[in-house]
Amino acid sequence: MQLHDIETKAGYDLWAGSYEQTPNPVVAVDAQHSIRLLAPASGERILDAGCGTGRNLAAMLTAGAAPVGVDFSPGMLEVARIRCPEVPVFEADLQGVLPFGDAAFDAVYCALLGEHLDHPGRATAEYHRVLRPGGRLVFSVFHPMMAATGMSAQFEYDGRAYKLVAHPYTVDDYEGWLAESGFTAVQRHEFVGDDRMVAEVPWSSWLVGKPILLVLTAKKSAG
Template identity: 45%
Template structure:
């Protein structure tokens, strides 16, 4: 289970990412916006981690359920969310512990790029979504990989690792690069239609000291980091 790797630095990861540009002021607002009106809807946060996105969607009126592969991340999520959100340890490479048509919305934030195989999780997301539901997901933007690794084959699906620091802890995270056409092939193969693709700007309330200089100067309005999709069965 890939996510149990997070057990060793769950607290440091949560502390770092509850105030970071990429999570607090970029990814989470974008995911909430793309999820749309969730008031009263049953929403699954697939790969919920320590629960900040789950909390934001609950505040928007959603009835939340969370799953993650890391017990320590879920323990942090439990402290954040209290006892009224069901949380389950689950591996996205395995069948999900839910009935067919259980959710109106599935959100999957920055998770699929840890997996070589997208067929199994996408098939499960489609199974647990109700008719008329939607899947909202974010992944590493594939063109960032091409920019940072120009000697690598952009068009191949392959594994790579990067070093990160969360507070005073260092961690090696391993991802799978997937070119854009392969993402669309996986979506289509699982029976999804793409209803939206987004490359958002940072949230308007982002502290100026967190923003790249070219955005502060007004030269640019946004930057490349993650890529967002809204999919419908």
Template identity: 35%
Template sequence: MSSRQDPEPDQYDAFALAYSSANDRNLYNAYYARPELLRLSGDVSGLRVLDVGCGAGPLSKQLQDRGADVSGFDGSAAMIDLARQRLGDDVDLRVADLAAQLPYGDSEFDLAVASLVLHYIKDWAPPLAELRRVLKPGGRLVVATMHPTVYAVGHPDADYFALTQYSDDYEMDGQTVWMTYWHRPLQAVFNAFVDAGFHISKVSEPPPAADTPPELLPTADGRSFICFLFLELTSA
């Protein structure tokens, strides 16, 4: 991977279809992030669940199939269009910005699932305050975010402890796309949730799912792999 200047706003609109296609079957999303988020979410039957940064809706669909009453939002209108095709017009899907006030009332949700969205945001305090607001007291937040060691390994000469913006390129369905992230050290990740009024219930650094196709595994044993950090949190 290489680096360049930041991509334009609403970057996902430009490659929504390619991203959605890759997301449905690649290692990082289909066999790593979503299985662990579903495991941490537990039994969602009958729960009101908010899919934070829902993209084209693959996680929303799996939560829905498990009996959840799902709402979802994303900053990309193109992604929401794809999610409506997957989930149907009767599901509450909205274009909204996690860095702004969310278009939901107080204490609406039992569970919020934030899959690979927080690492795009510089200041976590406002979005975490909003997520706590829309969760019921005692509600849960399940998060997957970029593991801080990814930046440390990929940028060994950089300051690990500095809040740093960086961009990497990826091949998705034959298309090269650029993604921009904010790196923060592990202590800043944990402290952001604690300062926002969440209790950290679980921290997970899992291997890929057991049913991952062998050709997708980064190593023969499937365990020598780390990319995302997973947390289950409870709202006070």
């Protein structure tokens, strides 16, 4: 089937209705690791930036945190509202000014979005602004080593196959944007495809041992 490139916002709007039913090895690996690294805690106010269908909001609620979601896709947010009706979610340009005050959150979580942004540095600067001093960021992306091969998220809709536009950023690019935004204590976590991924997405066996996920953790200086 011929693949058609589609811009991120339009793509996620089309994909929203079937996103949760689309087997995705990157999502499977991310689900193992990025929420674990976030370690949401009771009472924490957490921004899920690019919350999509709300797949991670439930885990934050279970931990006793007070999550807030933001996304630029109204289609994805419609699913998130049904999934987690008690969580406030907002539509906003993730590369513009977010609709929150300074120092509003204890943590910011951004999963599997960076490669689809035209200007990731604008987003990370906003994440830094809305974090309280001493707050933390967890930022995950499809691993740049695999993204450099041309792989990108794909889905089918109404008999056509689509491929989301993705940019070939490097690990250094992402770490540089975090540093320029003012983040400190940046740590790199890299994860490969494994048997748990294959159990969830059987066709992904060829990705075992290959770099699938990059997660960067960072802090906003307490000073």
